[in-house]
Amino acid sequence: MARKISMKQAINEALDQEMTRDPSVIVMGEDIVGGAGAGGERDAWGGVLGVTKGLYAKHGDRLLDTPLSESAYIGAAIGAACCGMRPVAELMFIDFMGVCFDQIYNQAAKFRYMFGGKAETPVVIRTMVGAGFRAAAQHSQMLTPLFAHIPGLKVVCPATPYDTKGLLIQSIRDNDPVIFCEHKNLYGLEGDVPPTPYTIPLGEANVVREGKSCSIVTYGLMVHRATEAATALAKEGVDCEVVDLRTLSPLDIDTVIESVEKTGRLVCVDEANPRCSIAADVSAQVAQRAFDSLTAQIEMVTAPHTPVPFSPVLEDLYIPSAGQIADAVRRTMKGGRQ
Amino acid sequence: MAGNPFPLDKQALLKAYRTMRTIREFEERLHVDFGRGDIPGFVHLYAGEEAAAAGIMMHLHDGDRIASTHRGHGHCIAKGVNVVEMMKEIYGRKGGACQGKGGSMHIADLSKGMMGANGILGAGAPLACGAALAAKFRGKGEVAVSFVGDGASNQGTFLESLNLAAVWNLPAIFVVENNGYAESTSRDYAVAVDSYVDRAAGFGIPGVTVDGTDFFATYEAAGEIVKRAREGGGPSLLECKMVRFFGHFEGDAQTYRGKGELEDIRANKDCIRKFAVRAVNAGVVTHGELELIERDARELIERAVKEAKAAPQPTAADLLTDVYVKY
Numbered sequence: 001m002a003r004k005i006s007m008k009q010a011i012n013e014a015l016d017q018e019m020t021r022d023p024s025v026i027v028m029g030e031d032i033v034g035g036a037g038a039g040g041e042r043d044a045w046g047g048v049l050g051v052t053k054g055l056y057a058k059h060g061d062r063l064l065d066t067p068l069s070e071s072a073y074i075g076a077a078i079g080a081a082c083c084g085m086r087p088v089a090e091l092m093f094i095d096f097m098g099v100c101f102d103q104i105y106n107q108a109a110k111f112r113y114m115f116g117g118k119a120e121t122p123v124v125i126r127t128m129v130g131a132g133f134r135a136a137a138q139h140s141q142m143l144t145p146l147f148a149h150i151p152g153l154k155v156v157c158p159a160t161p162y163d164t165k166g167l168l169i170q171s172i173r174d175n176d177p178v179i180f181c182e183h184k185n186l187y188g189l190e191g192d193v194p195p196t197p198y199t200i201p202l203g204e205a206n207v208v209r210e211g212k213s214c215s216i217v218t219y220g221l222m223v224h225r226a227t228e229a230a231t232a233l234a235k236e237g238v239d240c241e242v243v244d245l246r247t248l249s250p251l252d253i254d255t256v257i258e259s260v261e262k263t264g265r266l267v268c269v270d271e272a273n274p275r276c277s278i279a280a281d282v283s284a285q286v287a288q289r290a291f292d293s294l295t296a297q298i299e300m301v302t303a304p305h306t307p308v309p310f311s312p313v314l315e316d317l318y319i320p321s322a323g324q325i326a327d328a329v330r331r332t333m334k335g336g337r338q
Numbered sequence: 339m340a341g342n343p344f345p346l347d348k349q350a351l352l353k354a355y356r357t358m359r360t361i362r363e364f365e366e367r368l369h370v371d372f373g374r375g376d377i378p379g380f381v382h383l384y385a386g387e388e389a390a391a392a393g394i395m396m397h398l399h400d401g402d403r404i405a406s407t408h409r410g411h412g413h414c415i416a417k418g419v420n421v422v423e424m425m426k427e428i429y430g431r432k433g434g435a436c437q438g439k440g441g442s443m444h445i446a447d448l449s450k451g452m453m454g455a456n457g458i459l460g461a462g463a464p465l466a467c468g469a470a471l472a473a474k475f476r477g478k479g480e481v482a483v484s485f486v487g488d489g490a491s492n493q494g495t496f497l498e499s500l501n502l503a504a505v506w507n508l509p510a511i512f513v514v515e516n517n518g519y520a521e522s523t524s525r526d527y528a529v530a531v532d533s534y535v536d537r538a539a540g541f542g543i544p545g546v547t548v549d550g551t552d553f554f555a556t557y558e559a560a561g562e563i564v565k566r567a568r569e570g571g572g573p574s575l576l577e578c579k580m581v582r583f584f585g586h587f588e589g590d591a592q593t594y595r596g597k598g599e600l601e602d603i604r605a606n607k608d609c610i611r612k613f614a615v616r617a618v619n620a621g622v623v624t625h626g627e628l629e630l631i632e633r634d635a636r637e638l639i640e641r642a643v644k645e646a647k648a649a650p651q652p653t654a655a656d657l658l659t660d661v662y663v664k665y
Binding site: 026064066067069071072073074075076077078079080081082083084085087102103106107110111112113114115116117118119120151152154174175176203250 | 405434438439449461464469473482505506660661663
């Protein structure tokens with residue numbers, strides 16, 4: 001029986017169940033327990049937003065608080081993954097990836113190929129993505145395209161608590177390095193989640209709303225904005241299909257193409273900056289592989305080519321809105337061959 | 339004849355000599371073959387530094403991990419990686435240690451505990467921390483060794499790893515192979531402290547400096563450090579002061595060296611010659627025994643080159659394989 005829990009609880013439950021199932025699963029990160037070496041409460045924080053709270057009581061020293069030292073501990077997670085462990089490292093914000101990026105894109109991503117297929121690096125790096133927290137330019141980015149660009153990495157960005165639990169468990173069991181992107185504005189979102197462990201394969205998109213007029217393809221928080229736009233457009237007689245990519249690498253382009261073959265129109269929505277984004281990638285692949293199915297121009301809705309602003313007024317303008325998505329659908333509905 | 343004054347028996351001494359001599363022959367041969375244009379890419383030779391690889395690795399087993407550097411051939415050989423497969427790899431051939439996809443800077447053999455040479459300076463230190471962490475969880479007394487040069491000893495990854503290893507009390511050993519040069523820049527210019535022992539102290543871990551051209555000094559210091567790590571005593575730093583017989587990479591004209599410097603180090607700081615003189619003078623091994631090993635090493639390298647040149651090139655199908663376990 002599913003019951004409603006938040007995305008944050010879904011992550012906690014996935015970690016708990018995998019740590020219980022497999023002793024090689026360890027969890028490390030900054031303040032993931034909290035209060036290490038201090039005089040007060042142990043498990044004081046359970047992560048900066050409390051995602052891992054309570055796991056220490058059950059799993060003890062298999063949760064490792066780290067120094068503020070991203071290169072060292074992300075690298076250590078990767079090194080341990082090469083030596084029989086299955087580490088889940090939490091890198092608080094994806095914006096901090098720059099500090100330790102070498103360990104991810106030159107080390108973890110490369111080992112299997114560079115070592116001739118001998119290495120396995122079953123590491124998961126959990127990290128918060130996305131804007132809307134009034135956290136400004138260095139704590140708000142949607143850097144998913146940077147990672148999807150790198151061969152050897154898998155990139156996941158779920159939109160619902162159900163998908164979060166199933167995809168995180170799959171990511172932990174997966175034998176390749178996975179960048180697991182959690183939208184911080186979805187942590188409180190509640191949804192039906194079965195209490196028992198289950199997996200969702202990486203590289204399978206999900207059609208969250210069926211429609212005949214136009215395909216809206218997106219991931220993460222934008223799935224909800226796209227659904228909101230689709231609901232508004234339905235009142236205008238425009239029947240949108242919403243495809244949640246869920247995994248950005250591998251990318252389930254076949255599901256996208258099937259959808260476009262049905263609707264003939266495509267709007268790609270991405271909270272990332274526009275250049276070389278997931279939206280641009282999906283658009284290009286559809287234009288190349290399903291050109292004859294398109295009856296109008298592809299539209300893209302992305303954040304602008306700017307850093308994330310602090311001002312709440314500006315930040316709200318920065319994040320793609322349901323209104324912008326609906327406008328893009330209207331543009332493509334008017335365009336092209338009728 | 340007096341007794342054996344060394345902490346190794348005769349068999350172990352010959353093994354150490356074989357390791358060092360094999361590395362030397364391997365590197366000298368690469369120097370020649372690279373100069374002839376037979377080898378693609380970048381090659382960084384370990385010749386002159388053999389005593390460190392041999393002296394440290396003699397204390398390790400297959401279950402102990404090492405994270406190496408761009409100058410990794412010596413570490414590979416001393417850790418037991420197959421020499422013929424290494425040569426094939428450097429020639430970019432199928433059947434190489436990495437199927438020709440890694441090359442000189444990325445030779446790895448995880449079954450031997452060799453986690454890879456590394457083209458990114460200092461990148462191996464966090465990985466070694468991870469290997470040490472895994473060893474700690476396994477609880478079988480395994481250790482992990484991270485090698486860096488004096489150049490990469492300035493990388494944040496290295497310094498952060500010293501701290502992390504100390505904080506987590508990891509069975510990790512950080513070896514600084516100080517050959518005096520970070521590429522062309524002298525250690526004296528680029529490293530702010532005179533002593534790596536002081537640098538280790540800054541992270542609350544013990545540090546030792548040895549003459550890395552002295553196999554016996556290196557062997558003994560490494561033995562203590564490895565033992566401490568195995569017994570749960572935590573990380574240490576070992577600085578080996580050594581010399582590099584060739585340039586930073588092959589093709590380096592080494593105009594930054596002082597006049598007569600290369601001749602001097604070849605004549606006076608050759609770790610293999612120093613080892614041979616001491617071992618023979620002590621009456622523990624004979625010239626004849628060492629010469630047999632030299633012949634073996636030459637034959638092995640000759641065979642490795644021959645097999646590498648005869649090995650098939652990768653095919654177009656190989657381009658796309660082994661990016662992921664499953665994708």
